[in-house]
Amino acid sequence: MxxxxxxxxxxxxxxxxxxxxxxxxxxxxxxxxxxxxxxxxxxxxxxxxxxxxxxxxxxxxxxxxxxxxxxxxxxxxxxxxxxxxxxxxxxxxxxxxxxxxxxxxxxxxxxxxxxxxxxxxxxxxxxxxxxxxxxxSELHLCVGIGKLLKYFGWKWVNIFSTDEESSVRAVQILKERIRQNGGCIASHEIFPHNWGFTKSQLDKIIKAIKESSTVNIFYLNKNFAFSLTYVLFLQRLVKSSHVFITIAEVEIAKKIEKYFKMSNKFFIFKPYRKVMPNFLKFIREMKPVWLACDDNAKYWWRDLCDRRCPKNIRRDCNSSDKNFPFTHCLSxxxxxxxxxxxxxxxxxxxxxxxxxxxxxxxxxxxxxxxxxxxxxxxxxxxxxxxxxxxxxxxxxxxMDENGDLAIGYDILNFIILPNTTLKYEVVGHYNPNAPPGQDFTIDEKAIIWDSSFTQIPPQFRCSLSCHPGYRKLTREGEPICCYDCIPCAEGEISNQTDMDTCTTCPDDQWSNQKKDACIPKVITFLSFEEPLGIVLTFISMFFFLITAAILGIFIYFRDTPIVRANNRHISYILLISLMFCFLCSLLFIGHPEDITCILRQTTFGITFSIALSSILAKTITVITAFQTTKPGSKLRKWMGSRVSNSIVLSCSLIQTFMCLAWFFSAPPFAYLNMRSEIGTILIECNEGSVIAFYCVLGYLGFLAGISFIIAFLARNLPDSFNEAKYITFSMLIFCSVWISFIPTYLSTKGKYMVAVEIFAILASSTGLLGCIFLPKCYIILLRPERNNKKDLRKT
Structure with a gap:
């Protein structure tokens, strides 16, 4: 083998x-x-x-x-x-x-x-x-920084980067990410990647930081430590309300730390790392033979003997050198x-x-x-x-398909402890390979914020947040992060902070006083419970009872000359119609429904047409009665109740037919008027056909006009037979009320428009009742001695 x-x-x-x-x-x-x-x-x-x-x-x-x-x-x-x-x-x-x-x-x-x-x-x-x-990849680094800014709501950013091709592209991605999250770039300074910072470049950085309270992203020294000298220099010259985000560790130097006060303002993004115990044991126990010829390495090994090094890396050796040129053992x-x-x-x-x-x-x-x-x-x-x-x-x-190891970034907090010890604390992670929602985590309890911050976590914005009820209005010529807060218009709300536009409330809702929520609109109609409705109801019932009492008086004294004069049956019809006129005003009070909307207009039109046709009949009767007293008059055959009843019936039927046509073509109906009054839903009766409505009113005006003209021409007839002047006054009141009603009706809205119509009904009905019947009641009740044929025939 x-x-x-x-x-x-x-x-x-x-x-x-x-x-x-x-x-x-x-x-x-x-x-x-x-x-x-x-x-x-x-x-x-x-x-x-x-x-x-x-x-x-x-x-x-x-x-x-x-x-x-x-x-x-x-x-x-x-x-x-x-x-x-x-x-x-x-x-x-x-x-x-x-x-x-x-x-x-x-x-x-x-x-x-x-x-x-x-x-x-x-x-x-x-x-x-x-x-x-x-x-x-650097792409994930940009996304991670963007997520940190979004997490804390930091929207006002300075960026300092180098001119490396890769960094230029990465910073462009970072800027797009910041803008997508609603942030803005206050300034972006680019420096040569192969130079150290000169004084003029540091002055440029300081000027950019001083101009506004921002988060400062140092996309610099990506591969090496960020010199603590730069950090100290910046902290001494710029105001305290800043946070720094770097992509390089801060190089810790003990001899600098002793003389300057540091601040807890740094967040550092570094690729995920882990301590390897066996490796640290390897360092503690190995003999540094291979590094004997390297002077720097000698110092490196000697520093590991210092008692200030943590036990996990400290070597078992002695060092008499008190200097601490490198603090790699604190890494x-x-x-x-x-x-x-x-x-x-x-x-x-x-x-x-x-x-x-x-x-x-x-x-x-x-x-x-x-x-x-x-x-x-x-x-x-x-x-x-x-x-x-x-x-x-x-x-x-x-390793993923791109050849990258599937790990993410640690977010480190550079912490200065009260005993002047410097250390890094992992306060968050970003792992692009984790499931959505778990890729970015922050442990806020682990973050130690600088004591200079008045708000924890601090906020960095060009403009203060717009509270609910307000929207942002971007200042002309400035970034979108610089804006003024203006209140939402009536009927609009903003229920979140920093909304670009206000949301319009639904038709049946309205904005509350703070304009941060939509509330149901107030539903209004002329009800029986409110003071105006109670007063109108009382007036209507009062005059109804007065009319009923007068009718009772006329029936009780039906055989007296003053009641029998000018056709007592027409007087009964007129009084009954006036009673219905007073009662029909009650249909205009209360919650409108389709049926009440139909009844109020048709009842009003028909009852008033009966009343006016009765007055017309009485007026014609007066003239006819006077003319029949002349010798050889041919009008004697037109005397009697049949002619008067025919006038009343025919004139009333015409109005009834118009109301039926109105009902079958475009009847009145109840509807919700949501736009006439701010924050209010008016429950009204829509006329359905405006033409039909004004035809009904016009016909009543026609009857009143004819009655007024005939009565006016007969006003000088002898008093013993003359009821014409009372009819003249009643028609004058009636016409005055309804002529003034039309512009008033058109200029009012909601329940007050209904109240105007009720007032017109009550006023015109009262005018008819008062002018025609009160003089007769006066004679019947208070001057009964004049209620005889002799006085009535007196000229």
């Missing part, structure tokens, strides 16, 4: 010595040893490791990589002089370097697995078929070690799956499966894409 060797090339660049990279190197060694000691993973195969690191010298990286791939290099964990198969390249370049490296080495078809680059463009498996990574996740660890296991499992599928049980090496192993780079891609595996921690992991 032969022993085979497969190597992995690990390479990364940094701008300066970054102590967290030592963790990245050590975890690769740890992972290789752990894999080689696992009898179930890659049996009879030794996994080797080539490591290259350079301080931004891309030329040196390319040269070293070519040497390794050509076999002219020494492997870390075994020494040989023959070429060994390189399975994959695991790199920790920044986005642009990772992109450039891929373009150069893709011709060799080596899988390139990045534990650092989040370039969103390289998630395309068609354009980048040989690229994989164990960190999420929460120890660089990108978790991502490097997963990259090692992903390549190892892909190799295992490939070899097992090609060699059966993998225990016997033949010429054929040796060739499979030597053709690793070309065939390994099939097994890396959509790979499912368990890492050394027993976690289920998988």
């Amino acid at each position: 032969a022993l085979m060797a497969v190597n992995i090339l690990l390479t990364f660049t940094v701008e300066c010595y970054y102590p967290q990279n030592t963790y990245n190197f050590l975890v690769s060694v740890f992972a290789v040893e752990e894999i080689n000691n696992n009898s179930e993973l890659l049996p009879n195969i030794t996994l080797g490791l080539h490591v290259e690191e350079s301080l931004m010298y891309t030329k040196k990286i390319i040269e070293s990589t070519l040497n390794i791939l050509s076999g002219q290099h020494t492997v870390v964990n075994f020494k040989c002089y023959s070429s060994r198969t390189v399975a994959a390249i695991i790199e920790g370049f920044m986005d642009e370097e990772s992109y450039g490296f891929y373009n150069m080495f893709q011709i060799y078809h080596y899988p390139q697995v990045s534990f650092n680059s989040q370039n969103l463009d390289m998630s395309n498996p068609v354009q980048y078929p040989y690229f994989y990574r164990t960190v999420p 929460k996740y120890f660089g990108s070690s978790y991502s490097v660890y997963n990259a090692m296991y992903a390549v190892a499992h892909a190799l295992h799956d490939m070899i097992m599928s090609g060699s059966g049980n993998g225990t016997t090496w033949t010429r054929e499966n040796r060739e499979i192993l030597y053709s690793v780079p070309w065939k390994l891609h099939h097994y890396l894409r959509n790979l499912q595996f368990k890492n050394g921690l027993g976690e289920e992991m998988y």
